[in-house]
Amino acid sequence: MLKAEDYLVGETAWCPGCGNFSIRNALASALSELELSPHEVLICSGIGQAAKTPHYIRANGFNGLHGRALPPALGSRAANKNLKVIVASGDGDSYGEGGNHFIHNIRRNPNLAHLIHNNQVYGLTKGQASPTSEQGMITGVQVNGVAAPALNPLAMGLVLGAGFVARCFSGEKEHLKETIKAAINFEGYALVDILQPCVSFNKVNTWGWYKQRVYFPEIKDPQDWPAAMEMSRQWGEKIPLGIFYNHPRPIFESSLPALEGEPLASRPFDPASMSRVQDEFL
Amino acid sequence: MLKAEDYLVGETAWCPGCGNFSIRNALASALSELELSPHEVLICSGIGQAAKTPHYIRANGFNGLHGRALPPALGSRAANKNLKVIVASGDGDSYGEGGNHFIHNIRRNPNLAHLIHNNQVYGLTKGQASPTSEQGMITGVQVNGVAAPALNPLAMGLVLGAGFVARCFSGEKEHLKETIKAAINFEGYALVDILQPCVSFNKVNTWGWYKQRVYFPEIKDPQDWPAAMEMSRQWGEKIPLGIFYNHPRPIFESSLPALEGEPLASRPFDPASMSRVQDEFL
């Protein structure tokens, strides 16, 4: 069994004090505790600070285009259902540029864990508002303050039928690690929105700001949708953390006859054997 | 004052019996009753059967790209705030290809009415599933039946902060017309999802199917969000119609200092008068 440290590779390009470090560590610990070997795991990401994660965790990695972390993850589930697929990317990536894939992959429900490093800002491009930026936050582009209300990813997940909806905070490391483990083990699409301080650009939602507000509500029934909705809409003085909803439904892969048996990627093939397919045109 | 018929132009390319006709008529009547002249109105659409609407209503029209009805509508609100902007397009257009614009324009809250001709199918491309197709519906592409649950546009609208959320049925013409009028008059983004039979490709959600199910619930408080959420989630044996939520909030345009005064489009300008802007670089 590999230890958490064994999953850590590469020299990070993150700022000292960035919340990404804790998320990376939690992910490494989760993989270690789940006894997943690096070659069994695939991490997909888009572009951004968070999206550099595949370079910093020893595992297979698809570091694709900005906003496009989910589609290759979906494709990889079709081609090789044996891979544990984790999407680890930013809030801009997942909810901004990638918003349409967010909507429709929740509906599809592929078996993967989606970890959003939600620093409520565009980090890599130096501090513009992201879809989750607080209303009123002033940036170099939002000079009059962010006009639109912040997008609520958990509530969106719930109305779109996500079976696993959780909020974490990078500063609550144990909870984060356990939630990531649960998300990876969850059969279906698991949404984990992780509040993450960006020390360089988000001067509103700092570590202290989060720390003061987060709490762990008692979750009586993780299959109580209205309760989950209510919790996911709490934001402000008090911000609840936890797995608000946990209710599996049939996964994308189960609708595909081709996925019975060996993974598609490893099945042998001989074109010559196929000639009967032309009979229908005779 | 123009009569409803005066707004009808062009030879429609829709199938006889299509629900689009009623929507077109309701829109024409609404414009007439609101005493809006054709040149004061702009209809934006994408591509699809519904998206042909700008050709069939006498008004300004921007018949753009598939999925991209909302962005030009937003741009047009910035350039000319005097125009009454209506987006009239399909479910595939608005919730499929255009999903990301749907999300983020709800958040922006521009002053426009978004009418979705929701036939729960891709009409123009001959019958593939749309995001709102019923789970299990069989098509030429979804040969094993639609696997994902249908997207619920109203619930999405609600969690994203839409201030006006309504469901109509093309077969309930008076209600449809009145709702369109209310949507056009609403100060902000108004979402009107209109159930519309597609006689050629949707053999599940037919006129009769809808007719049997739709009803008008009593809406006690159109500002009761949880109640609106509950109504918008009702689907199946009973499908409620009505303006489930009506709760204005500051509009996109109000956050823009440039929009005070004359519309941007009509302000005169002389570049030579601008030379002071270079002073900051001296």
Add this chain to the structure above:
Amino acid sequence: MEVNILVGGAAGQGMDTVMNLLGKALTREGYGLIYTKDYMSRVRGGHNFSRLRIAAGKPWSNVETFDILVALNEETYYLHHDNLAPSGRVIYDPRLFDLPDDETRGVSVELENLAEEAGGKVMANTVAVGALLVLIGLPGTAVEELLKETFADKEGVAEENILALKAGMDAASRFCSSCFPLPSKSEGGKKLFIDGNQVLGMAALASGCRFLSAYPMTPSTGVMNYLAGKMKDYPIVVEQAEDEIAAVNMALGASYTGARSLTCTSGGGFSLMVEGLSLAGMTETPLVIILAMRPGPATGLPTRTEQGDLEFAIHGGHGEFPRAVLAATSHEDAFYRLNKAFELADRYQIPVLFLSDQNFADTHRTVEQYDFSRLNYNRCLAEEGQYEEPYKRYRFTESGVSPRALPGQFADQVVLVDSDEHDENGNIIEGAQARRLMVDKRMRKLTALAEEMDEPDLYGDPHPDTLLIGWGSTYGVLREAVDALSASGAKTAMLHFSDIWPLPRKRLNSLLPEVKLSCCVENNVTGQLASIIRRETGHLINRSILKYDGRPLLAHEIIAEVEKNAES
């Protein structure tokens, strides 16, 4: 001797049914034919029509004039009667409309009434088929067989249709029978009756394509329909994406993890895919994209044909990376060509664009059965022991092609691909030297790739005075034009490209200096191939014949243009 038929009516009136029945029956009877569609971007109403040409050997293209007009509505008669041969015939339903008094070619068949008598109005098309059979002197047996196969599961339906068919035959035989004698049958056993999209779908399936993600878009949707239809019985996943961006990125994910992957679209969707194309180039992920062209810009003419996206296919996507562009020329070739596209994608770990267009996609022809043993499935993956440990996805090699492993293929080895510039391992780099090395590595692939390109097909006089140059779906019509021009004594040949990029130049360089007139024939307004030839070889093509009205080129148009030129 040949017979040409045009069936026209409103969308939804079922021209397809008529043509499919008749085409398949004729194919089974051993005739060579081509069937093309002209249809509007709507579901009901408007005016659509289809042409069927039955000719000796195998006809390569359709012609403008015809012998039999099936006018399913009055408009059809007025729109088309000018091109009906003087000796031709019009099948029409006298209950729907009357022909003008001076029209002597009418074959009035009460299509709807007879259908209703047979069991239902919907069978009016079957009645029309019956009438057609009589006019061309084909016995009903083949069609009856087909009806039985088609409606095998639906009790009584085949029988009713056979009644309708016979009613049509009876009705028409009162006017004329076998008045349009069929040409000689084609040789060489049973043929396929198949359209271009089906050819490509079948080729993909038989090439071991395991994953198609696409978003519906005319005229590419047929490929998706074909493959979706195979999901129940074959190891393939077809996923309708939420948009074309998702489509191309899903396909890249599936390819990266090991499935031969495909996406298909038309111009507008391709526009949305070019960022993913660029990603394929950067990550060196094999991918085949079928780009079925239609007239642009923007939505353009959704159901029409054009060859307007060639330069876009070559230059689309930001940054510089190797790619191949191949095209569907004929039903005969495209089957093997698409297999080649998959092979090239895997061998060079590059994206391969496969250009089709509405003209190719929607055209049915009779073709020889395909030889599936000519297809390949070489994934070119690193085998155990064929890579150095630790595995590095982008290891530098002389050819520029790195040993490719799949995620999970080797215990303890991981595969990292990256959209940023990267080192051999796939990790982000920023250094100037590292960048240069990686660009050079990718670009080195072009040397061997260029060698793989087939020279354009040379057909006609080996030392021509006039050289017609084309690419893609104009193959057939150019061939017929060359035949006709040659028959009238002009030394004519054609050079036709199926592999377009990297542009094969040998034949161009040897032929162009020799010919008196070089002429690019293209279905676009700017003459894109001619520009590319000049760019790559310096040769200025003398003349271009360009058609950009959304309709396919016809042989007589090309011939007239060439002859006009010869005169001047």
Add this chain to the structure above:
Amino acid sequence: MEVNILVGGAAGQGMDTVMNLLGKALTREGYGLIYTKDYMSRVRGGHNFSRLRIAAGKPWSNVETFDILVALNEETYYLHHDNLAPSGRVIYDPRLFDLPDDETRGVSVELENLAEEAGGKVMANTVAVGALLVLIGLPGTAVEELLKETFADKEGVAEENILALKAGMDAASRFCSSCFPLPSKSEGGKKLFIDGNQVLGMAALASGCRFLSAYPMTPSTGVMNYLAGKMKDYPIVVEQAEDEIAAVNMALGASYTGARSLTCTSGGGFSLMVEGLSLAGMTETPLVIILAMRPGPATGLPTRTEQGDLEFAIHGGHGEFPRAVLAATSHEDAFYRLNKAFELADRYQIPVLFLSDQNFADTHRTVEQYDFSRLNYNRCLAEEGQYEEPYKRYRFTESGVSPRALPGQFADQVVLVDSDEHDENGNIIEGAQARRLMVDKRMRKLTALAEEMDEPDLYGDPHPDTLLIGWGSTYGVLREAVDALSASGAKTAMLHFSDIWPLPRKRLNSLLPEVKLSCCVENNVTGQLASIIRRETGHLINRSILKYDGRPLLAHEIIAEVEKNAES
């Protein structure tokens, strides 16, 4: 006589502050300079550096060797000391690291300590500026002035910074003072100190651009930042779009309804915009797109430079439609050139691509003040009485340009634009003839448009033996290369394109046959301009100097390559 300075350190250490202060102060004092940035795609750490060159007249490009190195960390010293002149100096903080014993060029200044003493560590950069001032013999007054302006709202901060500045001056003066004498001042009054993105942003604002929708993407974001900063005081809306697709479509909506509209992006974002580009072509909606290039494919090197998207700019987007492609060559020209882009977009109702790159975008230079009266704002709209009723958006005209009205402009007239092929009114059509007419109408614009293109700038010997050809941001470096080559006696000239498409050909056609050596110099790996020249004129460019490591070309590299060629 010139002075070259390199400041290096980790991202976040504030090289920008040093350079901006110094650069602006020098500009105010009347010196000509250029300041370029080399930075990584990260926010903290790594290694970034900036170069500042102060030279007589106005320097056009930077050079590799320098006189003063400000090493904000140890790594910087080791990475760069090789290129420090033997007589050079290294400013460093001895509390952070030591120089090697044999390094005699050290100017040790306790940057952080002195800053802390003055009021805070953050002012370490101000201390460094002080040290620099001493070395180049510039009095502190100009910087002090600047500090006062910058911190006008923040009580006490300016004073503290002035203390820090003086501490730096004192510390450095112990080593050497005025040991790098400054060149002569440039002539002609007060100059601007401005970077490329600011030039474009200001040009847009002063061209009456009223709407910018964009999605942040390096190196284009500076344009967005500039214009967003003006939202409070000028009639302009800047909207951050949810993605680049939204950005381009929003801009089209705003343009259609009457605002001069702009979007800006880099290659990946442009890939996502090309469908919208095609829509602009089809709907004939004026639009300017600034494409700030960076190395691709895919994410590539986000903060580096490349000229890799020229052919993509010309051919991107499906279907065929007229467009213009212009480029930023120098700060002097780009200001007026972008105005021309807006004018062309309005005059021809077409999309205009304006190519910039990281090298241009991030480079500050001192330039003459712009003459705003040279800018135009001609919207080319139909005035009352200048259109036929009913108004038809796509009325056929000889020029191909239809009278353009805005929605709501005329009572009872409506304006319909359509992504499908359409008739004069804007309504969907499908007919062959109607299609042909509308394609011809659009394409007719090209005739006049081509006439608008400026011939490439010819600089150097009017009858050169060697002709260097370039485009875009290489203007300055080519100019310096030509000067140097000419000075050494070689008959050299450059032909430099700012208007690229439709390609102006007169000068090419007259010069290329005369020169002994033609050489395209490009920041890409495939030599795109050379290909385009061959495509359009048939001329084969003899040689290409290509750099594709993400760094801008340097004059000495070009000179060496040209001389190597001259020898062989």
